[in-house]
Amino acid sequence: MAVKRILFLLADLVLLSAQLCTEIPNPGSLKQIDAGNGLVVGVEPTGNAFMLNGEDWLYLAGNMKHVTSGVSGVWMVDNDNNVYKMIAGNLVNVPGFFHLIDAGGDHFVAGINSENETRCLSHSELVALRPNSSVSWTYMDARLRYFSCGQKSCWGVNAVNDVVFRKGIEPLRSCKGNSWNNIPSKFYMVEVGNDGSVYGAKPDGSVYRRDGFDTNHPAGTKWTKLTDITARVSHLSYDMNILWLITKDNRILRCQL
């Protein structure tokens, strides 16, 4: 009898994990998704950018290649590398040429410019930002392919999938940080949530969570594979206990963790 009960329990657990991820309505297919500060935004391969609104996707703008939502607002980069911040319902150009922008930092934004350099816009620059004002992006001493920031830490991936962590960022004072830590592992992309949680996708599409964070280990100590997620993933983003996945077969999954 006890054995039977355990078997039923196991069956329930299998069912539960099968329901961890649900497929969400698709505006076509997305090549990039970013969840932050309660919003979910994404870009189609055509360049149309959308924001999730209940079961629907709201169209935001066209000709985009990267879109981000975070504590520092909604930002986008277009196919000509121009940078925009959503201000009062309009996309306002911010000087600079970028491939990727991330608004997950608390009081700063960071990205990869058209020279592949990691650069950030500090708190003082952000609060002074006005339409057509000039800005100065701070160089963060690395050239990377992918970059993502949480409240006070940034993670990146270089052209050969090595993972790095930026130490010493002081969000209100300086977004530059002071050194890069190598995190021995190979990932296609790594994303930091607003709360500092870190998730990564391997080149083969498997999904991992970074574990072991404490004051002595600001970059954590190990990667844990999320074996419940069987889909192969090309892009991911995390916000408020939900992991958003774009699968290699072009589905969009919402995984409640």
Ligand SMILES: *[C@@H]1O[C@H](CO)[C@@H](O)[C@H](O)[C@H]1NC(C)=O
């Ligand atoms: C940026 O990196 C890509 C590969 O990730 C490379 O093809 C390109 O030439 C680089 N551009 C610059 C300006 O370094």
Ligand SMILES: *[C@@H]1O[C@H](CO)[C@@H](O)[C@H](O)[C@H]1NC(C)=O
């Ligand atoms: C900003 O610059 C653009 C292009 O030069 C101009 O059309 C627009 O009126 C300017 N906006 C403000 C608020 O000055």
